[in-house]
Amino acid sequence: MDKPLIALLTNxxxxxxxxxxxxxxxxxxxxxRMLISCPDGPKFEVMDESGLKKNKxxxxxxxxxxxxxxxxxxxxxxxxxxxxxxxxxxPAVVLxxxxxxxxxxxxxxxxxNIPVINNVTGLGSVVNESGIKQQLIMWLFKTAxxxxxxxxxxxxxxxxxxxxxxxxxxPSRLIPGSGVALNRFPVQEYPDGxxxxxxEPVVFNYIGRILHDKGVDDYIEAxxxxxxxxxxxxxxxxxxxxxxxxxxxxxxKELGDKEIVFYRGSQKDVKPWIKRAHxxxxxxxxxxxxxxxxxxxxxxxxxxxxxxxxxxRETVNDNISGFIYxxxxxxxxxxxxxxxxxxNNTDRMQMGLEGRKKVEKEFSRDVVIEAYISNINRxxxxxx
Numbered sequence: 001m002d003k004p005l006i007a008l009l010t011n012x013x014x015x016x017x018x019x020x021x022x023x024x025x026x027x028x029x030x031x032x033r034m035l036i037s038c039p040d041g042p043k044f045e046v047m048d049e050s051g052l053k054k055n056k057x058x059x060x061x062x063x064x065x066x067x068x069x070x071x072x073x074x075x076x077x078x079x080x081x082x083x084x085x086x087x088x089x090x091p092a093v094v095l096x097x098x099x100x101x102x103x104x105x106x107x108x109x110x111x112x113n114i115p116v117i118n119n120v121t122g123l124g125s126v127v128n129e130s131g132i133k134q135q136l137i138m139w140l141f142k143t144a145x146x147x148x149x150x151x152x153x154x155x156x157x158x159x160x161x162x163x164x165x166x167x168x169x170x171p172s173r174l175i176p177g178s179g180v181a182l183n184r185f186p187v188q189e190y191p192d193g194x195x196x197x198x199x200e201p202v203v204f205n206y207i208g209r210i211l212h213d214k215g216v217d218d219y220i221e222a223x224x225x226x227x228x229x230x231x232x233x234x235x236x237x238x239x240x241x242x243x244x245x246x247x248x249x250x251x252x253k254e255l256g257d258k259e260i261v262f263y264r265g266s267q268k269d270v271k272p273w274i275k276r277a278h279x280x281x282x283x284x285x286x287x288x289x290x291x292x293x294x295x296x297x298x299x300x301x302x303x304x305x306x307x308x309x310x311x312x313r314e315t316v317n318d319n320i321s322g323f324i325y326x327x328x329x330x331x332x333x334x335x336x337x338x339x340x341x342x343x344n345n346t347d348r349m350q351m352g353l354e355g356r357k358k359v360e361k362e363f364s365r366d367v368v369i370e371a372y373i374s375n376i377n378r379x380x381x382x383x384x
Contacts, residue, residue, distance in 0.1 A: 004092035004380055005033045005059075008100040009082075011067045013041030014119075019178040019292055020097070024052065026374070027368045035089055037082075037101075039065055040170040046268055051379055061085055065100055068244050082108040087145070090114075093149070093376050097121050106144035115149035115379045118156035120158050121178075122311055123287030137276070150375045151286070153288030158311035162234065177290025177311070179365030185299035187311075188275040188361050193378075195232030196341040203234045203277040203379065204305075204337065205261045207270055207293045208284075210241040210248050210263075215283025215307070215327065222281075222333045223261045230341055238273055240266040278348055279303035279340050284312055285327040291315055295363050300357030305336045315363070321355035 006027050010016060016038050028034050040062050043053060054060040059364050063081050082105045086094070094109045094116045096102045102118050109116045123141075145151055145167040154177045155158035179280035192200040193287055206219045207358070218235070223235035237290070241248050267273065274280075274289040280297035286309025294304055302324030306312040316322040324330035324337060340348065 003031055003033045003088060005035055006093050006095065007035040007037060007091035008090065008095045008097075009037045009063075009105050010097040011044035011065045011100060012149060013038055015097060017043035017047050020049065021050070021052070022056065022134065022365050022370050024155055026373060028057065028330070030298055030373055030376075032092075032376070035061065037061040037063050037085060037105075038304075038335070039063065039316070041327045042220060042268060043160065059089070063280065065168060067098075067100065067212055068242060071371055073357045075100070079104045083112075086112050086114060089265055093117060093379050095119070095259055095372070103140045110147040111246075116147070117150045117152065117375055117379075118148045119152040119153060119154070120145075120162065120289060123158065124290035138165065141364075143283035145169075149379050152371065154357075155311045158287075158289065161203065168290060171375075173371055175368050175371050176363045177295060177368075178292050179368040180292070180299045180359050180363050181365050182293040182299055182360060184297045185271070185274075187299075187301040187353065190345070190352065191276055191278060193278050193348065196226070196230055196233045198232065201232045201234045202230070202341060203236070204279050204281050205277045205297075206237045206239075206281055206283075207237045207273070208298075210252070210283070211245055211286070214286070214287060215285055215288040215362060216248065218328065218330050218333055219281055220255065220281040220364075221330050222259055222337060223255075223332075224285075225334050225364055226337055226341075227260050235261045236264050236273065236277070237261055238264045238267050238270060270296070274300045276301060278345075279305055280304040281333070281337070283327065283333060289311055290363075295359055298352075299359045299363075301339055301349070301356050303351045305333070305340070315358075317354065317358055321351060321358050 004188060007100045024034060036058050065078050086108055094114055096105050096121045098121055148170055151168060151172040153174050159174055193202045194200050194234050196202050208214050212215055226233055255261040256263055274297055282291055282294050284307055291313045291349050294306055300305055304316045307327030308324050309327045313324050316324055318324045323336040325336050
């Protein structure tokens with residue numbers, strides 16, 4: 001008799017490798033077969049190097065996801081794709097992440113009586129939408145989630161909102177985001193650093209998609225102001241430019257030519273960039289679940305500067321492991337950067353180590369893995 005098949009669906013290979021790798025391995029180690037449905041990308045090559053190989057250790061499917069598009073035709077193709085996929089493989093449980101898999105795969109799975117564990121990885125740009133478009137998206141979420149065998153929420157704000165809106169009909173659980181793989185992100189040696197005017201440069205990173213709602217315009221404006229006052233500072237941006245935000249490409253090139261912000265592109269491994277930085281800046285007003293970038297940097301012993309946005313503020317003990325400011329307020333962001341500049345390097349290092357203590361205590365990925373394995377076993381055994 002074949003082992004039960006667990007299907008994991010998401011929209012980006014980064015999501016699979018960076019945030020789900022340990023979960024995938026744990027599911028396989030627990031005796032299940034694994035199907036991963038996700039658009040192909042370079043992180044699958046990294047997975048292969050780490051010992052998890054496509055169509056050997058797990059079945060692989062490459063779905064046609066237009067992640068940020070609103071084409072009814074494209075979304076209908078994705079819906080049809082999931083229908084054929086589930087009819088062919090007949091998974092015992094489906095795990096969904098990110099908006100379109102959460103909605104369309106859930107609708108198909110419910111029709112086919114396949115149990116689904118949804119993960120609300122945030123509400124994305126919908127929090128900044130309004131009118132009919134926002135109402136339609138929220139209705140789709142509600143329709144999808146009400147049939148869930150379990151909904152995993154990454155922050156309490158999203159969980160409370162979902163319950164108020166009637167999205168939750170069955171079991172749900174609050175988990176610490178995707179958790180952080182502490183062994184993959186150990187404390188890094190802290191670099192030398194001056195005060196931004198003399199001594200070694202003070203280095204700041206932005207790591208994430210180049211997307212307006214992630215606060216990149218605020219980051220760029222803050223960098224312009226700081227560089228004019230603190231010439232021995234460095235601002236880097238790592239991540240891919242969203243196809244819908246291609247206008248940033250020319251701006252980033254110009255900023256690099258002026259040595260204001262250096263765009264480093266999308267990196268297979270961000271750890272070398274974390275190592276040479278003193279702090280991470282995450283100026284997001286996006287509908288985050290829980291910011292993995294902040295957790296990984298805190299785990300590495302780096303100072304955190306982020307907004308009071310849900311999914312960001314939870315990762316920081318304000319004024320202890322980093323600084324929180326009101327999202328969208330560039331003046332306050334500049335103020336927090338200047339606080340880091342004014343600290344001596346030993347105090348910066350100690351602030352980063354406080355962040356490591358926090359993630360060790362509150363955000364271990366083992367907690368997330370246990371939540372999934374226990375719910376998969378519960379569903380397969382027929383327990384309610």
